[in-house]
Each structure stands twice: as structure tokens, then as C-alpha cells.
């Protein structure tokens with residue numbers, strides 16, 4: 001059964017009673033994932049995921065390969081429709097919304113494999129995220145009216161601002177396909193930020209980066225958090241995860257086996273077993 005064929009059922013109670021759930025002193029969560037389930041035929045890709053995420057908080061979602069991390073992200077960002085459960089963003093259920101509508105509500109994301117318009121310039125790639133919000137009148141666009149030119153100038157200026165913010169230092173008129181991998185990653189984050197998200201989901205942002213690029217990424221994620229944006233990242237680099245996260249959620253076979261501070265998660269016997277099990281499996 002494909003994801004599109006799955007249906008939305010009633011919201012069930014939270015599962016995994018042994019999972020530690022931090023409270024944020026009465027603050028309202030920006031994202032609430034409630035007993036989220038996603039099946040692909042017989043495979044339970046996501047099996048009862050429940051968590052809240054807050055503005056200005058960095059959460060990492062970790063777990064062995066195939067644990068359901070990307071499937072969960074795809075449900076949250078509207079690419080997959082969950083089999084059951086609910087996802088509230090800014091108080092509104094988003095499980096039936098299209099990815100483009102979810103972006104407009106303020107959820108930005110990047111992908112495991114960088115997705116850019118390869119034959120467009122860097123600055124134009126970033127501008128595409130703004131056009132989702134700014135609707136230019138078609139006659140203004142055809143006639144290149146002063147209004148159209150003013151809005152376009154503003155978009156270019158804003159795009160440059162975001163490129164500066166992420167530390168992009170090459171020519172902004174290069175084609176995306178001409179960029180080294182690390183710069184593509186930066187530009188992808190600039191584009192996600194240009195949609196003015198309240199929350200940013202990053203799928204393996206450190207994959208393929210060298211040591212110094214990872215240090216830059218850590219600083220950048222902190223700057224994004226400091227702007228009040230909630231950050232949720234999927235990451236396999238444990239050094240980066242433990243360094244940067246306020247909370248870590250651990251998935252195994254679609255189930256949430258831990259939710260706590262990096263220290264709590266590091267000492268959790270179920271987490272240790274899940275990772276040791278994965279390593280043993282890889283060796284055999």
C-alpha cells in the first residue's frame with residue numbers, strides 16, 4: 001500500500017509510557033505530534049510517535065537506519081499522509097494539508113539529498129521560497145511595472161541577506177549545479193529560511209560535510225534557534241547531536257524509545273541496546 005492510499009483515523013492516546021516527556025513550563029508547543037502512525041503494507045514505518053516541539057528549541061531525532069525518522073518528517077511536512085494520529089502546527093491540524101500549504105503556515109524543511117533547481121542561480125533558488133508568499137500580479141510581471149521591479153529588488157535583497165546569514169561566500173550568480181556540496185547544503189538552508197519559517201526541519205544536515213563545515217553548521221543552527229525558530233533535525237552524527245540538542249528523541253522500528261536530554265538519552269539502556277544491536281547487525 002502506498003502512503004497516498006493510507007487513511008486518517010481517529011486520534012488515539014499517547015503510547016510508550018516509559019518514554020520521558022519533558023514539560024516546557026506551560027509554554028505552548030509550536031508542533032504537537034500525537035500518536036502518529038504510518039504503515040507501508042506490513043511495515044510500521046512510524047508506530048505511535050508522540051512529541052511536542054517549542055519555538056527556540058533544538059530537538060534531534062535519532063535512530064538506526066530504517067527507524068522511521070524520514071517517514072515521520074514526511075508526515076509532518078505533508079509529503080505522506082499518516083495512517084492515523086494527528087499533527088498540530090501552531091494549534092492547527094495539518095495532516096490533510098499539502099506540503100505547499102504547510103510551508104505557508106511556517107514550516108520549512110531541507111532534504112536528506114539536497115533538492116535544488118540545479119540550472120537556476122543560487123540567488124534565484126533562494127528567491128523561489130519567497131514567491132510562495134509574495135503573489136505578483138500577472139500583468140505587473142508581463143509589463144515589468146515599477147511595482148513588479150520594486151518587489152523583485154526586495155526579493156533579491158532579502159535572498160542576499162539569507163545567503164549572508166548562512167555564511168555563503170561564493171558568487172550568488174553561480175548555478176546551483178556548480179556549487180561544491182557543502183555550499184549546496186548552506187544554500188538549501190538559506191532557501192528554507194527565506195520562506196520565513198517558525199519551525200525548521202533539517203534531514204541529515206551534516207551528511208557529507210567535513211569537520212570545519214560541521215562546526216559552521218552547529219553555529220548556524222544555534223543562530224537559527226536564537227531567532228526563536230524551532231529546529232528539529234534528523235542526524236546520524238552523534239557528536240553533533242549531543243553537542244547541539246536540548247532534547248533528543250530516539251526511534252527504533254518506528255517506535256519512540258526515548259525522549260530526553262542528551263545525557264539522559266546517552267545513558268538509556270534501550271537506546272544503548274538499539275545502537276549496539278544495529279552495529280552487530282551491520283557486522284554480520
Ligand SMILES: Nc1ncnc2c1ncn2[C@@H]1O[C@H](COP(=O)(O)OP(=O)(O)OP(=O)(O)O)[C@@H](O)[C@H]1O
Pocket residue numbers: 040043044045063064065066067068069070071072
Ligand atoms: N516509500 C516507502 N515505501 C515502502 N516502505 C518505505 C517507504 N519509505 C520508507 N519505507 C520503510 O519504512 C521504514 C522507515 O524508513 P525511513 O526511511 O523513514 O527510516 P529512517 O530512520 O529515515 O532511515 P535512514 O536513517 O536510513 O534514513 C523502513 O523499513 C523503510 O524501508
